[in-house]
Amino acid sequence: MMFDFDLSNGYVVLRIICGLFMLPNAAAKIRNPAASVGFFESAGFPQAKLFVYFTTAFEIVIGISLVVGIFAPYAAGFTAAFMFVAALVDYKVNKTWLWTNRGCEYPLFWGICALIVALNI
Numbered sequence: 001m002m003f004d005f006d007l008s009n010g011y012v013v014l015r016i017i018c019g020l021f022m023l024p025n026a027a028a029k030i031r032n033p034a035a036s037v038g039f040f041e042s043a044g045f046p047q048a049k050l051f052v053y054f055t056t057a058f059e060i061v062i063g064i065s066l067v068v069g070i071f072a073p074y075a076a077g078f079t080a081a082f083m084f085v086a087a088l089v090d091y092k093v094n095k096t097w098l099w100t101n102r103g104c105e106y107p108l109f110w111g112i113c114a115l116i117v118a119l120n121i
Helices: 010-031 033-042 048-068 072-094 105-120
Strands: none
Touching (some): 010 033, 010 048, 010 072, 033 048, 048 072
16 A cells, blocks of 8 residues: 555554665665675675665665555565575675674564565555
């Protein structure tokens, strides 16, 4: 549903949270692009700077879409796929599960939440 802000609906709340959490990720890439480029380079991405631009734009557009509720099931599906890839990349680079050690736990959880939103809106 478009522009659904019924906070008594758990799926709506989860959708909004998934969207809001995208925005600090984008802000971090804008504030410190060199660190983001370094991460993508360590993961083996060619043209790491382009991936930083893409992921920043993706996080802003998809984040707003989820918060506002525009094309929310699609945005949530893209977010889930994005986060599952992020979890794999985090594990490849950092070789750990725990998010406190830059592991894959957090993006995996976030991807599962986004998948729930995608399948239940």
